[in-house]
Amino acid sequence: MTTTTRAAVVESGGAPFTLSEVELADPGPGEALVRMVATGLCHTDLGVASGGLPFPLPGVLGHEGAGIVEAVGPGVTGVEPGDHVVLSFTSCGGCRNCRDGHPAYCATWLPLNLIGGRRADGSSTISRDGTPLGGHFFGQSSFAERALVDERSLVKVDPEVPLASIAPLGCGVQTGVGAVWNVLRPRAGSTLVVLGAGAVGLSAVMAAALTPAARIIAVDRVGERLALAKELGATHTVDAAEADLADALALLTDGQGADGVVETTGSVAVLRQGADALAARGTLVVVGAPPFGTEVALDVNGLLPGKQIVGITLGDSETQTFIPALVQLVKEGRLPLDRLIGTYPFAEIDQAVRDMSAGKTIKPVLTF
Structure with missing residues (x-):
């Protein structure tokens, strides 16, 4: 007994998304x-x-889902x-980092979320005409x-909040917000710099506006x-x-330099400029991911005045606590996520990709 559904399939690297019946x-x-x-x-999908x-x-991507539970398997209690x-990343739940409240640093994060394409036991979740895809x-x-x-990708949320308005919370938004709240934790009078004003960067700006950061x-x-960054809380651009x-x-x-820098562009030249702009005891949070194997040169003596460079995945958030809190802020209008979102019918996924790549839409959300 399988479920047949329509999915956007990528047939090979560089191919467009094409709609296809899958099981x-x-x-x-x-x-x-x-x-x-x-x-x-x-x-990340692109x-x-x-x-x-x-x-x-060929495979089916997508990792910022929001929807309604139709059926549950054995042992699901949440x-x-x-x-x-709201759907987010998955994790094993049993390794040291998962038990410590840092599931984004799960020991099995890469194969379970980003590159494996299958369940932890190696079995396939999606097939087409009997061939696994x-x-x-991201467990979804x-x-x-x-x-x-x-189940570890699922976060139960307030049913009064429209799902299209909170779909991006699972990845991009919690990444930018978490960089500010979970790592930088600005104190009164802090100066924060956000490098790149895309979805993640603007989420960081909105998050910073909810802290006592001065600049x-x-x-x-x-x-x-x-x-737009100014409207969302940036004091300077x-x-x-x-x-x-x-x-x-x-x-x-x-x-004096910046107390905190959030690097979202994935450019090593920009990352280096961010590191050089840090104040003594300042912290640079590296969010943007260049291709695997990319390296960056740093001025070692420049780091000695207590500067820190910290990598982050998915905001280093514990999703079951963090995402419902963000939903509440969206509901109250304190996290104006709607300013980033442009909606597209699912069938227009390729148009959404083009608009995102051209910078026309900051955060495309596909609706079903």
């Missing part, structure tokens, strides 16, 4: 069948679709049919009308995004296409 396995232990209502489109990561293709859920992406593969989801400086090369970043940041921080 989902029945929910196994610790899994649920979710009817998708909306799913965000993230740069990176994998381009063939830039060793994910098995959700039941009818529950509204790459699936289980939500570019489909129905998804088979790991929030957004940096980008696109004027419209900088204008720097257009990197026109100004020298080092000079501009020195001027805005009175020569």
Whole structure:
């Protein structure tokens, strides 16, 4: 007994998303069948679709899903049919980091979420005409009308909040917010710099605006995004296409440097500029991911005044606590996520990809 559903399949690296009938396995232990209502489109999906990561293709991607539980497998206790859920990353639940409240640093994170394409036991969740496809992406593969989801990917949320308005919380938004709240934790009077004003960077700006940080400086090369950053809480902006970043940041921080920097661009040149702009005892949070194996040169003596460079995955958040808190902030209008979202019918996924790549839409959300 399998479920047939329509999914956006990437046939090979660099190929477009094409709609195709696929079969989902029945929910196994610790899994649920979710009817998708909306799913965000993230740069990670595009990176994998381009063939830039060793994910098995043809496959079904999608990792910012939101929907309604239809059925649950054996042993599932956290959700039941009818529950509204936001889908996030999965994790094993048993390793040291999972037990310590840091599931984004799960010992099995890479194969379970990003590159494995299958369940932990090696079995397939999605097939087409009897042939297994790459699936289980972030424990969900939500570019489909129905998804088979790991219970540890599921977060039960307030059913009064429209799912299309909170779909991006599972990855991009919690990444930017978590960089600020979970790592930088700005104190009164802090100066924060956000490098890149895309979905993750603007989420960091919104998060910083909910802290006692005194200065929030957004940096980008696109004027419209900088204008939006100001509306979302940035106190200053720097257009990197026109100004020298080092000079501009020195001027805005009175020569002291930044207490916290969030690097979202994935550019090693920008990362280096961020490190150089840190104040003594300042912290740079590295969010943007360049291709595997990329290295960056650092001025070692420049780091000695107590500077820290910290990598982060998915905001280092414990999703069951963090995501419902973000949903509440969206509901109250204190996290104005709607300013980032553009919605598209699921069938127009390729248009959404084009608009995102061209910078027309900051966070495309596909609706079913």
